[in-house]
Amino acid sequence: MMKIPYAKVLIGDNERKYINEVLDSGWLTTAVKTLEFEQKFAQYIGAKYACAVNSCTAALHLAVDALGIGQGDKVFIPSMTFTSTAEVIRYVGADPVFLDTEYGTNLITSEILEDAIKKNPDVRFLIIVHFGGQSVNLTEIIEICNKNNIKIIEDAAHAFPTKHKNKFIGQFGLITCFSFYANKTITTGEGGMLVTDDEEVYKRAKVMRLHGINRDIWDRFTSDKPSWEYDVIDAGFKYNLPDLAAAIGLGQLERAEEFRTERQKVAEFYYKSLSDIDCIDLPITHVPFEDHSWHLFPIVLNGKAPINRNKFIQLLSERGIGTSVHYKPLHQMTYYKRKYNLTPDQFPNAEKTWLGTVSLPIYPFMKLEELEYISETIHELLN
Ligand SMILES: Cc1ncc(COP(=O)(O)O)c(C=O)c1O
Structure with missing residues (x-):
């Protein structure tokens, strides 16, 4: 009898080579390889900034934080998604408003969204899920959201590399979050990426991904300021991606x-x-x-x-x-x-x-x- 797994990870020579470079460097945590992975990922997508984290869930949490979503806020999300999309809304004390999706694509459509806005005029945020790797009709959804003063986060856990009208997902919205979990289209074992063109969002995400510290470890040990000196500007999280994982990601990205x-x-x-x-x-x-x-x-x-x-x-x-x-x-x-x-x-x-x-x-x-x-x-x- 044949044995066919549901998913299979493909690791090539370059992933091994980059891992060895990390092992030889002595810097196993977030450092140059992660920086290189961020830069190459942003370049691939055609976005300004990429912030590497240890899961898409972490990226979604940082996105919710960067938009200042909190208690009393409501966020549209599809019911047909993984719990991460919803739980990050609960982390900050806000409430999800669940939407049905189109049969056959499991995507939110303009009709579904417009109907939901009529019924819930107080909702100011939307998390889109590009289900299975197919983009929602971003042109239409963005237009509706702009008209109704709704900010969008894209949960692109399934959607790399995915395009809408010849441009990669990650070039359209304010914040897009990718997953590199083991069964995803490219992997780092566990990992994720927050992508944005907004400098303020990027700066906030970078600080909050590492305890709210205003200089990351690599900065502290390579810049000309004293290595011990840092400040904590908020109660942040421990969401940084280690170089060992980024090394796998770099090899995978080349083959995306x-x-x-x-x-x-x-x-x-x-x-x-x-x-x-x-x-x-x-x-x-x-x-x-x-x-x-x-x-x-x-x-x-x-x-x-x-x-x-x-x-x-x-x-x-x-x-x-x-x-x-x-x-x-x-x-x-x-x-x-x-x-x-x-x-x-x-x-x-x-x-x-x-x-x-x-x-x-x-x-x-x-x-x-x-x-x-x-x-x-x-x-x-x-x-
Ligand atoms: C739609 C969706 N969003 C978010 C996630 C969370 O990704 P991660 O495991 O990288 O946190 C997943 C994971 O499968 C997912 O399917």
């Missing part, structure tokens, strides 16, 4: 487009080979395939399926095929459900998706025989 193209080939195979199965809804793609990072390939077993989603996952697993679920939406999670009195009928599309959704294996350099085995197995289980 190669990885993306490889993932696209997998998606193209699935679209072609699964389109004849009536009881599967394939993900809807509104953008050119080249603009999609293809982090996920989530299918939905619709009402015509002979078995339910959990049984399908179990049978695939018994046949050696790993899968995942994105997501059990937040309105189904005990904490958010109870705190905000959320019910499934408020989220018809997320609910319909969640009941049947399964994310299929997708990673660079999947072999044709692996893909064929997955397709044959799915046909056998569902036809």
Whole structure:
């Protein structure tokens, strides 16, 4: 029987080389490699500033902090996301306002947002999720938010390298947050990046990522001021990315487009080979395939399926095929459900998706025989 994992990390020679450089340098914490990773990442995206942190959750928290979001504030977010998008709002005592998403893309659309603004005119912030690696229609969403005095943070945990109208995500909004968690499109094991063109946001994020200290460790030991001297200007966090992780990130960044193209080939195979199965809804793609990072390939077993989603996952697993679920939406999670009195009928599309959704294996350099085995197995289980 073939064994096909849900996700697979690809580490090349350069990641090893850069790690060795870090080990030989003696600077294992945040120093020159992290600085280089930040500069190269910002350059890749076409943004002014990048601030490396130890997770996307940390980047989102720093973003919420930099915008001054706090108690009494409300933030629109999709229910169909990972808990990080919501928890950072709670960290600062603000409240999420959960939105339904479009069926097939799991994205917030202009219609959904405009309707939500009518019902909640007091909401001043929005966290967008570029679900699965496909961008929301940023042109429209930004226009609506500008008109309604709403500030945007982009949760781009899935969206590197992703484009909207030929420009990378990270060039559009005020703050964009990326993830380099182990199963993401590029990885540092654990890690994240906050990207912005706003100097004030960048400065605040840099200070808050390291205890609110106004000089980072590298600065302290390399500048001409006495090394012991620093000030604490706020109660910050311990969110810095170590050089060892940045070394992996530098190697991965060099291959980002190669990885993306490889993932696209997998998606193209699935679209072609699964389109004849009536009881599967394939993900809807509104953008050119080249603009999609293809982090996920989530299918939905619709009402015509002979078995339910959990049984399908179990049978695939018994046949050696790993899968995942994105997501059990937040309105189904005990904490958010109870705190905000959320019910499934408020989220018809997320609910319909969640009941049947399964994310299929997708990673660079999947072999044709692996893909064929997955397709044959799915046909056998569902036809
Ligand atoms: C949509 C979304 N946002 C945020 C995160 C958090 O990323 P990290 O694990 O880097 O904190 C994830 C992680 O999977 C995610 O899927």
